[in-house]
Amino acid sequence: MADPFLPPRLLPSGDSALTVEFSRTIDETANRRVLALDHALAAAAIDGITETVPTYRSLLVHYDPGVIDHETLSARLLALSAGSLAPDTEVRRWRVPVCYGGENGIDLEDVARALGITPDEVVARHVAGTYRVAMIGFTPGWSYLSGLDPSLQMSRRQNPRLATPAGIVAIGGIQTGIQCLAGPCGWHLLGRTAMRTFQLHREPTFLLEPGDEVSFYAVDEKTFAEQERAAEHGELIAERIAA
């Protein structure tokens, strides 16, 4: 665990961005501090900050040095990093349907074999978890979730697949994730969801926010097919649940 009171390192990322680094490793406390600083910056609405990008261990702050200089921004970031870890807004919670196994989760049986448990037990442990969106990145809507059951942790594939379909739900290392668009993936595919974290011409275009909580439930192939059709018409598929 990173020291929750240690000031972060401020690292230059070129002339128009600063990386606020809370830890060098994946760390629950560090991620909470990243998200807390992100919230605090949104609330402070500092002139000259153009965008923020939360990741597991750091917050990338894009800024316009013509509006706020490096030293002033650094001082503000350090001051705000010392604030409370508790988010000042309500955490959003989502229930996300997943069609596990079969052609939608081609690695489920291999994962079960590698872990010495049944595929049903893998699914049971995966749906039992409550996850937090630690970061969204790499490609639009690719959501990295922390909180995977330690008994489901296994290293990533030796050979990443160059093509995987949209909507895959996968595990890799100590994380689970939802990949929105079709693309390459080095994780183990457990299933697919019809929920689209990114969809043009839908309000909201991006469904999940860093800091949101996510839990999964299993659906059969017929339900998945129905949900896919509904998603095409702009339905969110994921249910927002009360805190």
Place this chain on the structure above:
Amino acid sequence: MSTLIVSQIGPASSVQDGGRFGAQRYGLTPSGAMDKLSLAAANSLVGNALMAAAIEIGPFGATFTAKGGAVRVALCGAPRPVEVAKRQVDMNTSVTLNEGEKLALGFARGGSFSYLAIEGGIPGEPMFNSLSVNARAGLGSPYPRPLQAGDVFDVAPAGQTPEMQIDVPKLSGPIRVVMGPQDDEFSDEMKALFLRSNWMVSATSDRMGYRLEGPVISHLHGHNIVSDGTVEGSIQVPGNGSPIVLMSDRGTSGGYPKIATVITADFGRLAQTPAGTPFRFKAVGMAEAQAELRRYKDLMRSLPGRVTELVSSDFNIDALFTANVAGHAVSATDVTTWPGATPD
């Protein structure tokens, strides 16, 4: 309504503007023109907003045809042979294609990307305030993909104004970087090697990243770090020790240590460096990098003021007169002896 038809085009050509900002936290990369100064220069020539969408044309040739009326365009960026209806046309000028006329562009020479701006701009449906193509995310308008032969742009009919030229300053020198954010993952020796070596852009580079050929840069603690955010110009060093500069279509996060970051003012110059041409990096401090950014933005804003009426190169009495007064031998029939004209 006039139209501009893509009659023939090579790969790596797409509609790009100033970029798509505000959604990097959701994994949406900004995209946008690789060389924004050249985009701004082309737009200035036809009276468009500096960061209006234009056609970014990769290293290969392209042919466009005007249909339904005249179309005024301007080409800046990587130099290449330009012909309109078989007449040679200079880079950095506007030119009007009359109905049915073809604009033929050859291969880029000494650069990678040219920008074809169209008077009145490119009509399209902005997504996150941008028409820029991001093929992976299916974004971009009017075509959410690289351009293909047969694509059609509905554009404004050419106005009556005279053709224009622009004086775009030639920038040169090493590619300047700010060290970090993860330069402490490399020894002093490796950082010195990075800064003193000649580098070349590999032929396998694209709008996502420029792979660099040169010495192997090894890491102090291995090459896997936990993913963090990237910027345009981040120089990450993967396990094989060959740096990759992250370009306009980069992933928004990356898991390799980033030794340095190209300054904004030099990013377009790096983007224009052709594969196989050696260049070097030079480290600068934050104050100098940001002073250069101010100069770069001032230069960009000055571009519309650098546009003047095109002096016809077919017959230029003033140039002849000036040259003769100055006492140089000038031939009225040999344009290469005229001042300002350089045989290519």
